[in-house]
Amino acid sequence: MNYALHLLVYFNIYLIVALSLNLVVGYCGLLTLAHAGYYAIGGYAYAILTVQAGWTFLPAALAGAMISAILSLAVSLPSWRLKGDFFVLASLAVQALIFSALYNWSSANAPMGSWKNLTNGPFGITGIPRPEIFGWTPSTPLAFALFASVVAAICAFILWRLKRSPWGRLLLAMREDELAARGLGKNTRLAKVQAFAISGALVAIAGALYASHVRYLDPSSASLDEGILMLSMVIVGGLGNFRGPIIGAAVLILLPEILRFVDLPDAQAANLRMLIYGLLLILMMHFRPQGIAGEYRMG
């Protein structure tokens, strides 16, 4: 039972991740690998603010979302000029910079969370407290799963409203033909900045949720592998609509769990999981470039 609840929490976290990534990849048509970086920034902001400053969940997660939204300028500004492979590279550079900042911003003598040792480097942050909202702490697995579901539902609702708004249609127009959208007097640069900021803020909340669930955070949550996993979720599930990323998150969370019930040595199982992700990506590009339930084709 606890196992199922744990899976539910993971699904909720990656639901937010996939939906927010879809806003950029599916609606703006910009492939980004830096999403994991913003996810980790949200997690770290939450961890440091709760462990060091004693903040509760809501202010800490919102502060993380703000920081992440501001830092999202690092990917949205390059997107003004760069397209295709070059934008992917720029987002990769951002991911690498975030990762090495989290990995290196440490010093053995200073206490964790101080200016000299902000992230505790490769050792990560331990003892992150359970979330506390208005005095209530979801301490049982069931309560936490409920809490995660509520957070995910709120994030999903925000995205759902946004995507049905005129602003959401502007993103679609920009994806199909940026020049034409600008010709109609739409400010596409502003729209890109807004899309990246919203997407970064929401994924930061997912990161805070993750940090408060696992209660330990290290720089690997900003790694390239994590970014690739997030991207595969959106691509396998489907780009450009609401149900695609949900299906993608469900498939990529549940598929590796099936492997748990097959008797395999641990090391092999981890490799096999990644192998399946890779195969899925290739097969999708060949046979169904729009993903399982998507509308927008990468191909």
Next chain:
Amino acid sequence: MQILINGLVSGSAIALLALGFQAVYLPTRVFFIGLAGIYSATPFVAHAVLKAGGPPWLAALVAIVSAMILSLLCEWANHAPLARRRASDGAQLIASLGIYIVLVQVIAMIWGNDTKTLRRGLDSVTHFQGTIVTGAQWITLGTAAVLIGGFAVFLMRSNIGLRLRALADNPTMFALYGYNIDRHRLLAFALCGFFAGASSLVTAYDIGFDPHTGLHTVLLAIVAVIIGGQGSFAGPVLGALLLGLLRAQVVWHLSARWQEAATFALLAAFLLLRPQGLLGKKTRLEAAM
């Protein structure tokens, strides 16, 4: 001086790989991340041959040939069908990423995740102008010089080299003159596999290898391509040497852990300020595609 030599050595290994990447990217516009998987696989093949009792030259030969075959398989099974269907650059890139993941995981499942080395015991050392150069470093420098020089002659003097450059310049025109694009694409991928294999072997001989080094090294090569200019074959070589020198300087002046940050900050700076690279002509990025 020692830092200079170290930078030059790592730079020339990157240069070989960057040339391999460019050999595919320039004629076909495929962003070949799958190359990282091939890069990872090559030393394992060589290791297996050595373990079976084969002599070193045979191991190197088998490894490089297998890298070329792998690369050809990627084109034949993945990139050519996608290109025929006019898939976008994004689709090619994602499929290539998929290939990389699959290759690395297969390698890790067969040979394990540990770091291995091709060399036994300590390396020989020569003193040169007050610096220490190891045997492996000489091999790297020599291989890079010979292969890069050979490739330059091949491109400039031979008929096939001319046709490759023509394909890179304008594929439609090239096809109109009655040349077979698919066959020349295969040639480009074979060249790519060859260079990646060579680069991987010399690096593995120098510092060892594990299944996960590939992507990181290929990213370095791609950074080199961007720095040098993605419109020519000379650009990547120049970019790689500069990158190698810079990374060695960072290790000396700051610390090894800021190497990655410096590399990618450089990439970001070039993408924003000079996206055509050092040797590039000034065009719009989209026009270059």
